Amino acid sequence: MNSILGISAFYHDSAAALIQDGKIIAAAQEERFSRKKHDARYPRNAVEYVLKEGNIKLNDLDQIVFFEKPFLKFERLLETYLAFAPRGFKSFSMSMPIWLREKLFQKKFLFDKLKSHDHNFNNIDKIKFSEHHFSHAASAFFPSPFEEAVVLTLDGVGEWATTTVAIGRGNELKMIREIFFPHSLGLLYSAFTYYTGFKVNSGEYKVMGLAPYGRPKYKDLIIDKILDLKQDGTFKLNMDYFNYATGLTMTNKKFSDLFGQPVRDPKKDKLTQFHMDIAASIQSVTEEIVIKITKSLSKEFKIKNLCLAGGVALNCVANGKILKEKIFENVWIQPAAGDAGGSLGAALGYWYKELKKPRNLLIDQMKGSYLGPKFENDEISILLKSLKANYKKLSYEELINVTAKNLANNKTVGWFQGRMEFGPRALGGRSILADPRSEKMQKELNLKIKFRESFRPFAPSVLREDLSTWFDLNYDSPYMLLVADVKKEKQIKMSESDQRLFGIDKLNVKRSTVPAITHVDYSARIQTVHKDTNPRYYDLINEFKKITDCPVLVNTSFNVRGEPIVCSVEDAFNCFMGTNLDILVIEDFVLLKSEQDPSLLKDYRNKFELD
Amino acid sequence: MFSFIKEFLVFLKERKKFILWPIITVLALCGILIILSEGSVVAPFIYSIF
Numbered sequence: 001m002n003s004i005l006g007i008s009a010f011y012h013d014s015a016a017a018l019i020q021d022g023k024i025i026a027a028a029q030e031e032r033f034s035r036k037k038h039d040a041r042y043p044r045n046a047v048e049y050v051l052k053e054g055n056i057k058l059n060d061l062d063q064i065v066f067f068e069k070p071f072l073k074f075e076r077l078l079e080t081y082l083a084f085a086p087r088g089f090k091s092f093s094m095s096m097p098i099w100l101r102e103k104l105f106q107k108k109f110l111f112d113k114l115k116s117h118d119h120n121f122n123n124i125d126k127i128k129f130s131e132h133h134f135s136h137a138a139s140a141f142f143p144s145p146f147e148e149a150v151v152l153t154l155d156g157v158g159e160w161a162t163t164t165v166a167i168g169r170g171n172e173l174k175m176i177r178e179i180f181f182p183h184s185l186g187l188l189y190s191a192f193t194y195y196t197g198f199k200v201n202s203g204e205y206k207v208m209g210l211a212p213y214g215r216p217k218y219k220d221l222i223i224d225k226i227l228d229l230k231q232d233g234t235f236k237l238n239m240d241y242f243n244y245a246t247g248l249t250m251t252n253k254k255f256s257d258l259f260g261q262p263v264r265d266p267k268k269d270k271l272t273q274f275h276m277d278i279a280a281s282i283q284s285v286t287e288e289i290v291i292k293i294t295k296s297l298s299k300e301f302k303i304k305n306l307c308l309a310g311g312v313a314l315n316c317v318a319n320g321k322i323l324k325e326k327i328f329e330n331v332w333i334q335p336a337a338g339d340a341g342g343s344l345g346a347a348l349g350y351w352y353k354e355l356k357k358p359r360n361l362l363i364d365q366m367k368g369s370y371l372g373p374k375f376e377n378d379e380i381s382i383l384l385k386s387l388k389a390n391y392k393k394l395s396y397e398e399l400i401n402v403t404a405k406n407l408a409n410n411k412t413v414g415w416f417q418g419r420m421e422f423g424p425r426a427l428g429g430r431s432i433l434a435d436p437r438s439e440k441m442q443k444e445l446n447l448k449i450k451f452r453e454s455f456r457p458f459a460p461s462v463l464r465e466d467l468s469t470w471f472d473l474n475y476d477s478p479y480m481l482l483v484a485d486v487k488k489e490k491q492i493k494m495s496e497s498d499q500r501l502f503g504i505d506k507l508n509v510k511r512s513t514v515p516a517i518t519h520v521d522y523s524a525r526i527q528t529v530h531k532d533t534n535p536r537y538y539d540l541i542n543e544f545k546k547i548t549d550c551p552v553l554v555n556t557s558f559n560v561r562g563e564p565i566v567c568s569v570e571d572a573f574n575c576f577m578g579t580n581l582d583i584l585v586i587e588d589f590v591l592l593k594s595e596q597d598p599s600l601l602k603d604y605r606n607k608f609e610l611d
Numbered sequence: 612m613f614s615f616i617k618e619f620l621v622f623l624k625e626r627k628k629f630i631l632w633p634i635i636t637v638l639a640l641c642g643i644l645i646i647l648s649e650g651s652v653v654a655p656f657i658y659s660i661f
Contacts, residue, residue, distance in 0.1 A: 071622045078631050100642035105615060124614075 002355070003056050005047065006347030007110070008067040008135070008339050010103070012038045012201050015340035015422075016046035017371075018054045019347045022357055024143065026053035027371040027422040029340045032567035037608070038202055039564075042113045043343075049373055051117065058118035061126065065350045067342035068132035070106040072159035074099060076181060080245050088246020128354075130346040132158020133310070134166075134175065136337075139345030140309035141168035142352055143365035144332040149305035150297050154290070154312035156186035156201075165297060168307065171352040171359040182245045183236045185289055186311050188227070191242060192282040194250035196275045197264030208317060209456050211283035212521035213506060214276030218259060219284045225258060227285065233293030271455070283317060290318040294327045304329035309345070313337040313481070314424065316525050320483035323475060335369040335479035336423035344422075368533030369479055370429050372420025375569055377587050383569040384586070390595045393588050400536075403585055404543035407435050407553065411582040412449060414558055416572045417536050421565070425480045426557035427527060428461060428537035430565050430572070432581065434516065434554040436460055441516035441554060442507070448580040451605050452561035455507065458554045459525040460517035463541050466551035467528055470514070480527040480555075486512045491522055516554050527555060562608030578604020 006017040009030075017027035026049065031037055033045030051058060077099070081092045102109060111124045130138075136153040151166040151173065162184030165177035189207070190200045198206050223229055228236040239245060241255040249263075256262050261274060294306065306328035308319065314337050323331055334341050351357050375383075377393070384391050394402060407413055413433045421429045432449065434441050436458075446454045459480055460471075468474040473484035485491075490513045498509045512518040531538045545551040558566045560579060566572045569586055576584040576591065577600050584591040623632070 071619065075626060075628060075631065078634055079628070082630070082634065096638065096641070100638060104619075107618075108615065 002062045004347040005061050005064045006343040008342040009042055012040045013338055013340040014040050014043040015343040016043045016050045017344035017347050018050035022351050026050040027344050031564040037564050059120040064126055065128045065130050065346040067135040067346040069129045076160050084246045091246050130349050133161040133164040135342040135345035136309040137166045138349035139341040140307035140334045141173055142348040144307050145362050145364050146305040149307045150301055150303050151307045153310040154185050155310035157181045157184050191250040195263050197266040207279045210276055210279040212519050214280035216281040216284035217277045218281035222285050232296035233289055287318045287321050294322050298327050306331045309334040309337045311338045316481045317483045319481055333481045369421050369423055370419040371422040374419040380569055380586055387573050391589045391591045400539050400543045406583055407544055408547045410435055410438055414576050414581045414584040416586040428534050430558040432556045432558050436514035436516040436552050436554045439510050439515050450560055457519040458517050458556050460552045461527045461529050461555040463551040464528040464530050477526045477528045483523050483525050485522045486518050514552055578602035
């Protein structure tokens with residue numbers, strides 16, 4: 001048996017993945033174990049976990065593949081500093097010592113770290129390096145159900161490439177087009193994330209969520225002044241407006257002057273209609289670029305399948321538009337589209353490209369993205385006892401029935417079942433669930449449970465067979481990466497006075513029969529639930545449907561703002577006791593908040609750094 | 612260390628970015644100074660040079 005470990009680390013979202021004979025065995029992000037959001041350190045815990053899941057020692061692995069090439073990255077840094085010199089000297093003098101001391105010697109550094117898992121490991125030549133965007137492309141194509149596909153990766157930056165096009169056929173994946181740094185769609189989006197006062201590399205979701213509250217007033221200005229956008233979607237950025245190539249911020253004064261306001265300071269400046277309009281504008285520009293690129297690729301290659309990966313592929317609004325415009329017949333998006341998924345792509349890329357193994361099984365290989373740790377009932381019982389929790393064990397039918405009834409009575413449920421998800425989305429393994437029919441639920445979940453901004457939307461999980469009755473979509477979306485509108489019949493038309501409302505005031509208007517998951521523009525980020533990948537979650541929604549006639553649940557990640565999604569039983573119990581969640585369901589065990597010892601309640605609101 | 616130098620030289624040869632060679636040479640010298648100045652017996656001499 002051949003075993004390959006893939007590792008991504010040292011930038012953001014470090015992760016490890018294990019494949020054996022080409023099959024995905026396990027994958028997990030380090031942040032889930034270390035409890036530090038977007039943890040970029042060497043993924044010691046994640047490596048330890050995937051080895052345990054594969055029942056293999058590190059020394060018995062055949063290859064260990066790192067997801068990018070440090071020498072190439074170093075070359076890009078040097079050339080960039082040279083091109084912009086003498087600007088950027090401060091950044092140069094800060095980054096070079098780290099490179100000369102550590103990053104250039106990544107192979108040795110990795111070797112030493114790997115040795116700490118297994119002292120018998122002594123073959124440094126087992127460590128290989130893949131290219132950043134090849135890793136992304138491999139993570140998008142090889143686990144997809146397609147024999148042939150156009151593979152588009154859209155990212156911040158790897159070594160040199162920021163956007164790539166590859167053609168995948170069978171076990172071959174050939175890179176054919178690249179856009180190089182500093183011209184990057186991901187970094188353009190991140191620049192606006194920074195400008196609107198959110199954290200780069202984590203606040204991009206907030207910009208996407210904020211966009212529907214605004215109007216794309218600045219779209220033309222962006223396209224005229226800071227973007228040279230060609231008809232085929234290729235683009236160049238006007239670097240006069242940016243500072244990220246050599247500086248310590250994303251944008252500069254010229255950028256702020258262009259839009260007429262300084263960068264928002266999240267500590268003292270409130271979000272205003274201006275920021276919502278800026279968010280709407282950059283979202284609209286992003287969609288236009290993505291649509292133009294995909295249209296030109298579809299026309300040029302006449303291939304009916306598209307695979308997507310890279311951080312920008314998590315922009316589910318843009319993904320939804322690709323599907324809506326029917327540019328490709330089929331679209332498959334890697335659920336861990338960000339850098340964490342690079343670990344999986346690095347391993348799969350080595351298996352198919354270097355070892356030239358055949359690719360026969362043309363089905364979705366991601367197992368619903370449930371690739372993380374799982375806990376057995378015996379273990380959970382011991383852990384809950386040690387945490388002094390008050391709990392009951394129920395039969396399968398009772399568990400589904402009790403949980404569905406409580407959801408229908410407006411209770412909020414922490415749902416901890418099976419293996420943890422790989423990637424940023426909670427998909428019914430580590431989720432907070434609620435009734436989408438409730439008008440107050442969005443505000444309540446945001447402010448009392450997630451402790452986050454009230455404007456942020458929630459996503460629905462819907463039974464696959466009921467999808468097109470409730471949403472304007474008839475396509476599998478198991479990884480919550482497609483946005484579509486709530487069906488017209490379920491929408492509630494806004495009155496004239498409602499339509500005159502601006503920004504966050506729109507939030508108070510009941511927009512559909514499932515208001516908690518309907519965004520202000522009637523859109524929803526949909527997860528379709530399938531019996532074959534998550535039968536327990538499927539049965540729960542089905543039971544909820546029997547009680548309420550609604551096959552939809554609110555599904556948000558099981559965490560609070562700034563906290564990584566819960567991984568262990570202890571994390572789940574802590575989050576349950578630190579928030580206003582009513583019920584916690586861990587495998588066959590049910591815990592009611594009202595039955596817990598009040599002395600175990602925690603102050604959780606300020607425990608995690610804001611993201 | 613030798614395998615690193617060998618791999619890096621192969622990389623430079625393959626990429627043919629001759630424009631980078633002067634800056635890499637200077638950085639390599641700085642790198643040696645960084646390594647030598649960390650707890651080495653020659654550290655006091657390096658400090659006196661600068």
